[in-house]
Amino acid sequence: MTRSFGELVVLDGISFSVAPGQVAVVLGPNGSGKTTLLRCVVGADRADGGEVLLEGRRLDEADPWTRSVLAAALDDIDFFPDLSVVEHLELLAVAHGGTGEPVEEVLAELGLAPARDQLPPTLSSGQRRRLALASCFVRPRRLLVLDEPEQRLDVRGRAWLADRLRREKAAGTAVLMASHDPELIDAVADVRIGIGG
Numbered sequence: 001m002t003r004s005f006g007e008l009v010v011l012d013g014i015s016f017s018v019a020p021g022q023v024a025v026v027l028g029p030n031g032s033g034k035t036t037l038l039r040c041v042v043g044a045d046r047a048d049g050g051e052v053l054l055e056g057r058r059l060d061e062a063d064p065w066t067r068s069v070l071a072a073a074l075d076d077i078d079f080f081p082d083l084s085v086v087e088h089l090e091l092l093a094v095a096h097g098g099t100g101e102p103v104e105e106v107l108a109e110l111g112l113a114p115a116r117d118q119l120p121p122t123l124s125s126g127q128r129r130r131l132a133l134a135s136c137f138v139r140p141r142r143l144l145v146l147d148e149p150e151q152r153l154d155v156r157g158r159a160w161l162a163d164r165l166r167r168e169k170a171a172g173t174a175v176l177m178a179s180h181d182p183e184l185i186d187a188v189a190d191v192r193i194g195i196g197g
């Protein structure tokens with residue numbers, strides 16, 4: 001995969017694969033292209049060259065099949081300002097035929113139950129991060145893409161995250177994530193993809 005912004009070559013022919021039940025971690029210093037890579041994988045940005053295949057089939061955001069196999073949390077600014085926490089999760093769950101995990105269970109696991117009726121702009125930054133992660137779990141997924149999921153999680157939240165990623169692996173989900181957290185990486189990484197630097 002390649003991606004340049006004008007003269008700046010950010011991704012220069014990077015290629016890798018992730019097997020079901022594996023966690024692949026993209027590693028690199030600030031500005032090395034981790035987010036760009038993840039954005040190209042999920043179709044939020046368009047690579048200049050290359051393709052992303054899941055089980056031999058090309059991922060394409062416009063394809064309903066892609067939406068039924070791919071769940072991603074890249075940032076947490078992409079919420080409807082006038083839908084509450086629980087309404088966000090219910091909307092996603094319904095849109096995916098209820099084939100993800102039950103909304104109430106995800107709310108409880110992510111510690112969002114007390115904030116269920118709040119609108120996104122009123123959430124703390126950690127709660128917004130948790131909502132972005134929760135949005136993945138109410139969806140069906142065979143590939144989970146996360147950009148620095150440890151960001152803004154407290155100590156208990158980080159311990160939970162490592163455990164949750166182990167469960168994703170056990171369920172056979174392939175996980176592709178960027179992280180700057182050595183403890184989390186040591187706990188879950190099967191494949192390390194180094195870029196930049």
Ligand SMILES: Nc1ncnc2c1ncn2[C@@H]1O[C@H](COP(=O)(O)OP(=O)(O)OP(=O)(O)O)[C@@H](O)[C@H]1O
Nearest residue numbers: 005008010028029030031032033034035036037178
């Ligand atoms: N839309 C854009 N237009 C121009 N340059 C961009 C754009 N998006 C990213 N870049 C540049 O591409 C490079 C890689 O950015 P990216 O966000 O992918 O890095 P990163 O590895 O995720 O960094 P961090 O660890 O800080 O999150 C940076 O130099 C950034 O300034």
